[in-house]
Amino acid sequence: MGRAPCCDKANVKKGPWSPEEDAALKAYIEKNGTGGNWIALPQKIGLERCGKSCRLRWLNYLRPNIKHGGFTEEEDNIICSLYISIGSRWSIIAAQLPGRTDNDIKNYWNTRLKKKLLGRRKQSNLSAKDTNNGIEENSYSNALSSSALERLQLHMQLQSLQNPFSFYNNPALWPKLHPFQEKMIQSLQSLNDGSSPVMQNALPNSHMS
DNA sequence: AAGGAGCGCAACCGCCATACC
DNA sequence: AGGTATGGCGGTTGCGCTCCT
Known part of the structure; x- marks a missing residue:
């Protein structure tokens, strides 16, 4: 009951x-x-x-001053980097985007942004397959069934391997975060010392309640 | 032109945390 | 201290619109 x-x-x-x-x-x-x-x-x-x-x-x-749709590239970047850092904490992410609601961001992520990123990952998969003669194919298809965050991690891993200067691998390109989130990321990084900046932020067990 | 598929968004559901009695 | 009410949040669903065949 x-x-x-x-x-x-x-x-x-x-x-x-x-x-x-x-x-x-x-x-x-x-x-x-x-x-x-x-x-x-x-x-x-x-x-x-x-x-x-x-x-x-x-x-x-x-509520006054609510924005609907028309997400900018900058907002996309903020949502992506925060999702990577803290996961699906939509209310926290929404707090970084004035005029946006958690529901709006959640919908935008689930319907478009995720597909946008995973779409890129699919392409990356294809090129990885080419370069590895398909050896990695099984592990990639297994990974497709795991959580969204893990898939995102894979995507970013590939991005950083293929392009060391990509957005995900270059903290200088990341948007400014709230001090609270900076602090959170720093503590995550200290927990996971030694890997790429991307992986330091994307800790599957560190933020899921 | 019709209908099926896919997409986007608003709204609901259920759980957890906190406040209050 | 324990029970109940309420707020807040993330996940999910359902409907309407658009696109494709």
């Missing part, structure tokens, strides 16, 4: 928000704030929505 749900699911509306609901939620929060209680909010406004749903809608869509 799990814990009780946060609201009565039978009396709660689900699915896409209507413009009227958006307007009601936005107007209320702009006037009164959240009151520190999302669960009570829908009743106060008269919305048949779960408090969590209201919170999500506000944070991901209605």
Whole structure:
């Protein structure tokens, strides 16, 4: 048995928000704030929505200064390097990108950025196969079934082997990180002394909870 | 022109951490 | 100190749109 749900699911509306609901939620929060209680909010406004749903809608869509889509190359780089450093901590990554939400970044990573990187890796695989007469093929296909981070590691390993001056292997090209993350990376590096900068940051066991 | 496949995004679900009583 | 409520987060799902055949 799990814990009780946060609201009565039978009396709660689900699915896409209507413009009227958006307007009601936005107007209320702009006037009164959240009151520190999302669960009570829908009743106060008269919305048949779960408090969590209201919170999500506000944070991901209605909040002022939210940017949607149109990720820049620089943002791509920040997301990649942070993902390499800390994994799927989307809220931390979002904190580095003003106007971006964790949900947006998560979606962007899962639907596009990951494919972009893995697409490059596929090409790298092909060229590695050429140069090794296919000897590595089995280990590569095994690796394809492991975690995304491991795949990313492989990709970066290949990149750094093939191009020592690539983005991933050149810390000077990495975007500026929050001091907290700089510190985290430094401690990871000290734990994993001796390998390339990339691998020092991509520690599969050091950040997964 | 139609329909199937793939993609992108909004929203939901469930778990964990923390606050509160 | 223990139980419950709430907030926050990451993973997943489902729907609508676009593209391809």
